Amino acid sequence: MKRGLPIAIIVLTVALIAMATIQPKQLSPARSPDGAVRSLFAQVKARDYAGAFSYVANAGDTTEQAFAQDLAGRDGGLRTYSSLQAADTKILHATDDEALVRATLEYATAVGAFYNTRDLKVVKQGDRWKVVWPVTKQANVPPQVIQENYLRWDVITRGARDDWGAQNVEAPRVRIISMNAIPQGNNTIIVGEVENEDTVPGFVSVGATLVGASGKVLGSETSFDKISHTLLPKEISPFRIDFPKVRLATVNSVRMTPNSLLVPASADPVIGVLHQRVEVDSRGRHVLRGELLNESGEIVNIPHVLATYYDKSGKVIWVSDGYVDQALLPATPVPFAVDLRDDLAPQVQSYRVTVNQYMLNAKD
Amino acid sequence: MTHNPGAALIIGLVASCLCLGASASELHVPASVTAGSGLSISASGSGTATLYVIGPGTAIKRKVELGQAIQLSADDLQNAGRYVVSLAGDSATFFVTAGPVHAIAFLARPSRVPVDTPNVISGTAFVFDKYRNLVLEPQTVKFELSANGQTVSHSQMTKDGIAYTKLDSSKKEGVAQFVASSGPASVRRVVQEVASDPCSIRMNAAPNQQGILLRTDPIRDCAGNLVPDGTIVTFTATDSEGKSTVDARIRQGIAQAELPASNNATISVASGVVVGNEIQWRGDR
Numbered sequence: 001m002k003r004g005l006p007i008a009i010i011v012l013t014v015a016l017i018a019m020a021t022i023q024p025k026q027l028s029p030a031r032s033p034d035g036a037v038r039s040l041f042a043q044v045k046a047r048d049y050a051g052a053f054s055y056v057a058n059a060g061d062t063t064e065q066a067f068a069q070d071l072a073g074r075d076g077g078l079r080t081y082s083s084l085q086a087a088d089t090k091i092l093h094a095t096d097d098e099a100l101v102r103a104t105l106e107y108a109t110a111v112g113a114f115y116n117t118r119d120l121k122v123v124k125q126g127d128r129w130k131v132v133w134p135v136t137k138q139a140n141v142p143p144q145v146i147q148e149n150y151l152r153w154d155v156i157t158r159g160a161r162d163d164w165g166a167q168n169v170e171a172p173r174v175r176i177i178s179m180n181a182i183p184q185g186n187n188t189i190i191v192g193e194v195e196n197e198d199t200v201p202g203f204v205s206v207g208a209t210l211v212g213a214s215g216k217v218l219g220s221e222t223s224f225d226k227i228s229h230t231l232l233p234k235e236i237s238p239f240r241i242d243f244p245k246v247r248l249a250t251v252n253s254v255r256m257t258p259n260s261l262l263v264p265a266s267a268d269p270v271i272g273v274l275h276q277r278v279e280v281d282s283r284g285r286h287v288l289r290g291e292l293l294n295e296s297g298e299i300v301n302i303p304h305v306l307a308t309y310y311d312k313s314g315k316v317i318w319v320s321d322g323y324v325d326q327a328l329l330p331a332t333p334v335p336f337a338v339d340l341r342d343d344l345a346p347q348v349q350s351y352r353v354t355v356n357q358y359m360l361n362a363k364d
Numbered sequence: 365m366t367h368n369p370g371a372a373l374i375i376g377l378v379a380s381c382l383c384l385g386a387s388a389s390e391l392h393v394p395a396s397v398t399a400g401s402g403l404s405i406s407a408s409g410s411g412t413a414t415l416y417v418i419g420p421g422t423a424i425k426r427k428v429e430l431g432q433a434i435q436l437s438a439d440d441l442q443n444a445g446r447y448v449v450s451l452a453g454d455s456a457t458f459f460v461t462a463g464p465v466h467a468i469a470f471l472a473r474p475s476r477v478p479v480d481t482p483n484v485i486s487g488t489a490f491v492f493d494k495y496r497n498l499v500l501e502p503q504t505v506k507f508e509l510s511a512n513g514q515t516v517s518h519s520q521m522t523k524d525g526i527a528y529t530k531l532d533s534s535k536k537e538g539v540a541q542f543v544a545s546s547g548p549a550s551v552r553r554v555v556q557e558v559a560s561d562p563c564s565i566r567m568n569a570a571p572n573q574q575g576i577l578l579r580t581d582p583i584r585d586c587a588g589n590l591v592p593d594g595t596i597v598t599f600t601a602t603d604s605e606g607k608s609t610v611d612a613r614i615r616q617g618i619a620q621a622e623l624p625a626s627n628n629a630t631i632s633v634a635s636g637v638v639v640g641n642e643i644q645w646r647g648d649r
Contacts, residue, residue, distance in 0.1 A: 167475055170476060
């Protein structure tokens with residue numbers, strides 16, 4: 001009896017280690033439609049794309065590599081810097097051998113949480129359910145030469161050897177052309193637009209200070225990434241500054257501080273925003289959709305969409321933004337969608353979309 | 365570092381009264397000398413004494429022989445201003461004045477100006493001698509603004525070492541050379557004269573393989589200058605599929621963009637607050 005317990009513990013330990021290290025070669029088949037979707041994304045979360053591919057019904061329509069690129073990203077896009085955190089599933093409708101399952105995916109990315117909703121068709125093959133993966137055929141740009149006449153601004157700044165009278169080149173003139181303070185629950189949101197009125201590019205940021213009764217400062221914030229920081233001549237960017245837990249009713253005045261720096265910049269790339277329209281998505285929320293078209297010859301790795309909404313008097317009533325998790329290849333449209341507050345949607349008379357971009361091999 | 369010539373003088377005078385072995389002396393110094401030139405001081409009497417010289421940024425203490433000429437070198441008298449000499453109970457003052465103009469500090473503002481604007485460029489010149497003393501004697505400073513082969517010249521006399529002018533920007537855009545000169549000294553600054561907002565925008569549309577090719581006529585300001593490269597021009601097409609926009613950059617006065625094909629679109633163009641013509645697009649025209 002004295003020897004029995006240690007031996008039992010050793011045997012149990014060996015068994016547990018063996019269970020932990022030896023993985024089954026065959027993944028367990030899905031016995032339900034949402035189980036198939038959950039299993040697929042569980043493998044994606046573990047970055048086992050081969051395992052995830054075993055849950056795909058239409059494996060003949062795509063390749064494992066294309067499937068993996070669809071989920072893991074490519075070309076230095078935002079999704080290549082992300083990892084799947086959670087996947088919630090909901091059966092929208094189901095029959096004995098077919099179902100439609102909504103998967104709400106949450107990715108952790110370099111710019112914060114990123115949400116993606118996919119409605120996936122699931123079919124029964126024999127006794128197991130498999131996902132019909134929507135095949136996205138990415139148009140290949142035919143080999144060609146795209147002529148670029150790069151327009152750049154370089155700056156010679158004042159040097160240490162210059163005499164004290166030598167002036168530096170001045171920062172560009174920027175002006176806030178509209179500003180509006182709006183409430184959102186217990187928060188105060190400052191939205192507006194800033195224009196580079198000068199003939200040189202500028203790195204622009206906007207700060208705001210809320211002042212309450214008797215001149216007490218309620219808070220100071222900046223637009224952070226809710227703005228296009230690099231503004232070319234005559235370019236207008238929206239901005240949004242959020243003040244959490246500051247009620248608009250307590251605000252007496254707002255002090256705005258636009259800042260600008262003269263920076264070297266390039267006028268490329270040009271990104272077209274096509275077919276913009278406000279729609280109601282499958283969840284019943286208002287979204288502004290469209291496509292982005294990279295009209296230059298270089299890949300834009302991380303596009304950032306900023307949308308400005310105006311009421312019938314032309315006043316800015318909301319600014320929303322969203323990152324696109326796909327890189328923009330030359331001459332290849334990529335869809336985008338940004339949220340629009342449902343309570344403001346009826347007031348929206350017009351809107352304007354601008355695109356901020358980050359390039360891995362940017363020259364500036 | 366701060367100087368207190370009054371306190372130094374008192375200390376010097378007290379010290380000079382304490383010197384021994386010297387008979388009474390009488391100092392002879394010129395009323396003024398030019399910075400960087402030496403000075404000879406004659407003092408009567410006999411024996412040795414301690415010489416004190418106190419001036420702006422200068423304090424000299426030296427044993428000297430009375431009855432002989434005392435030399436102060438050019439290096440001793442570089443800074444302009446009032447100097448006090450004290451020797452064996454006697455003291456005298458003299459002034460060091462700035463030498464001829466050797467350098468100019470030139471402030472030209474701003475670095476960029478719109479064309480055809482009166483009194484928009486300011487130039488301020490400070491004239492200095494070889495030892496960075498401000499030359500207080502009136503001097504002539506010539507301001508020259510050269511742009512596009514045309515030169516505007518304006519001369520001003522300095523007052524207390526400073527000359528100031530205001531000049532108009534020229535009618536044509538370009539890089540203007542702004543020069544201030546006085547005697548052998550000359551300093552150049554660069555002022556960029558830039559075009560103003562577009563006066564009007566006119567675009568044309570034509571079908572191409574990708575859709576609609578939009579191209580503006582050369583965009584000029586109201587003085588006829590091409591609007592600077594890189595200025596944003598926004599083309600907008602609205603049809604049944606929604607609104608499509610492209611923020612194109614002006615290159616050599618012209619902006620162009622491609623918008624998707626459409627059978628019935630309203631196309632507009634704008635830059636900043638200036639709106640151009642509108643085109644009703646019907647498929648191929």
